[in-house]
Amino acid sequence: MTITVKALQKTGPEQPFQVASIERRDPRPADVVIDIKAAGICHSDIHTIRNEWGEAHFPLTVGHEIAGVVEAVGSDVTDWKVGDRVGVGCMVDSCGTCEECRAGQEQNCLEGNVGTYNATDVDGTITQGGYAQKVVVDERFVCRIPDGLDFDVAAPLLCAGITTYAPLARWGAADSKDGAPKKVAVLGLGGLGHMGVQIAAAMGADVSVLSRTRKKEQLAIELGAQQTLATSEDGFFADHRGEFDIILNTISADIPVDKYLSLLKPRGVMAVVGLPPQKQPLSFGSVIGGGKVLAGSNIGGIAETQEMLDFCAEHGIAAQIETIGIHEADAAYERVVAGEVFFRVVIDTATFEDAEVA
Numbered sequence: 001m002t003i004t005v006k007a008l009q010k011t012g013p014e015q016p017f018q019v020a021s022i023e024r025r026d027p028r029p030a031d032v033v034i035d036i037k038a039a040g041i042c043h044s045d046i047h048t049i050r051n052e053w054g055e056a057h058f059p060l061t062v063g064h065e066i067a068g069v070v071e072a073v074g075s076d077v078t079d080w081k082v083g084d085r086v087g088v089g090c091m092v093d094s095c096g097t098c099e100e101c102r103a104g105q106e107q108n109c110l111e112g113n114v115g116t117y118n119a120t121d122v123d124g125t126i127t128q129g130g131y132a133q134k135v136v137v138d139e140r141f142v143c144r145i146p147d148g149l150d151f152d153v154a155a156p157l158l159c160a161g162i163t164t165y166a167p168l169a170r171w172g173a174a175d176s177k178d179g180a181p182k183k184v185a186v187l188g189l190g191g192l193g194h195m196g197v198q199i200a201a202a203m204g205a206d207v208s209v210l211s212r213t214r215k216k217e218q219l220a221i222e223l224g225a226q227q228t229l230a231t232s233e234d235g236f237f238a239d240h241r242g243e244f245d246i247i248l249n250t251i252s253a254d255i256p257v258d259k260y261l262s263l264l265k266p267r268g269v270m271a272v273v274g275l276p277p278q279k280q281p282l283s284f285g286s287v288i289g290g291g292k293v294l295a296g297s298n299i300g301g302i303a304e305t306q307e308m309l310d311f312c313a314e315h316g317i318a319a320q321i322e323t324i325g326i327h328e329a330d331a332a333y334e335r336v337v338a339g340e341v342f343f344r345v346v347i348d349t350a351t352f353e354d355a356e357v358a
């Protein structure tokens with residue numbers, strides 16, 4: 001017996017969202033059924049729907065920033081009970097036995113993890129994401145949302161939060177250097193970037209925002225940045241050459257990678273999380289000179305996601321959001337791409353209640 005729920009569905013990249021009925025699997029012994037309260041809109045959802053990362057499997061429901069309440073648990077579940085406040089991010093399964101999974105790095109599972117949407121699940125079906133009323137997930141891929149965090153401002157942490165926390169932790173944003181805080185530049189102040197600023201600041205780093213304009217300067221300071229530098233201003237690259245220990249690159253579009261690498265100190269690290277659709281040109285000289293590191297980072301493991309949620313609650317960090325109803329999702333996509341959102345759009349799934357299925 002499957003569970004029928006309402007979901008926002010796309011039937012093609014150019015089609016508007018429609019309210020559809022989709023089936024969630026009958027909970028297996030290790031499954032948790034989650035009543036979704038809020039679902040964030042990540043730029044990855046947009047890249048996927050627009051076929052910018054390859055052909056999506058339509059009809060498709062996206063969404064991997066999911067927050068809600070446990071509604072039912074399978075017979076083998078011991079860690080979760082009905083009523084628990086929980087979240088689900090970008091993965092819903094992995095082999096659990098390879099060396100990466102055993103090390104808590106399920107995102108790097110050697111068998112390939114199962115993405116929350118648009119991925120082939122273990123039963124051969126295509127996974128459907130969180131712009132929906134409910135989801136059924138293996139208990140190993142569920143995280144606890146600390147009591148101090150509301151569902152709507154917690155949902156974006158499940159992707160934007162962990163995606164910025166993991167590389168900042170990995171590359172030592174919290175460490176001091178010669179007694180001074182590390183100089184961290186967050187490149188792009190969108191959904192990921194605004195989490196990166198708050199997390200890096202809470203880790204004790206000296207944070208600069210590198211944004212196309214100074215439009216978000218005041219907001220960046222409120223998030224914990226020391227300064228905002230406008231990358232479009234004359235002389236920007238010359239004036240800030242060799243300034244940063246770490247650059248967290250969250251840009252979703254083409255960027256002049258070599259120029260940005262010149263902003264790093266010797267041995268500095270650019271951690272890339274933004275994944276533009278096109279290949280980006282790179283001159284090896286940009287990393288060879290100064291012995292710099294160009295590192296990728298893909299979300300984070302489940303244990304680290306829990307660590308990040310607890311860190312955010314402890315430091316009073318949450319996403320800054322705009323809440324929308326389900327009928328505003330198409331307009332929200334346009335606004336995300338136009339850079340008009342400060343800083344994450346979150347869908348209030350209570351608005352499914354009165355919606356008619358198309």
Ligand SMILES: NC(=O)c1ccc[n+]([C@@H]2O[C@H](COP(=O)([O-])OP(=O)(O)OC[C@H]3O[C@@H](n4cnc5c(N)ncnc54)[C@H](OP(=O)(O)O)[C@@H]3O)[C@@H](O)[C@H]2O)c1
Pocket residue numbers: 041042043044045047159160163187188189190191192193210211212213250251252253254255272273274275276297298299336337339343
């Ligand atoms: N690695 C991972 O695990 C992972 C996880 C989640 C998302 N992502 C990827 O990370 C990227 C960012 O996601 P997001 O949700 O934070 O997106 P977002 O909210 O749209 O933010 C992206 C930011 O990039 C900058 N930007 C956009 N277009 C630009 C352009 N043409 N030139 C220069 N800068 C531009 C803007 O910053 P300013 O307005 O401040 O200039 C914008 O706020 C996406 O590519 C997404 O797919 C990766």
Ligand SMILES: [Zn+2]
Pocket residue numbers: 042043044045064090159160
């Ligand atoms: Zn995401």
Ligand SMILES: [Zn+2]
Pocket residue numbers: 094095096097098099100101102108109110111112
């Ligand atoms: Zn594995």
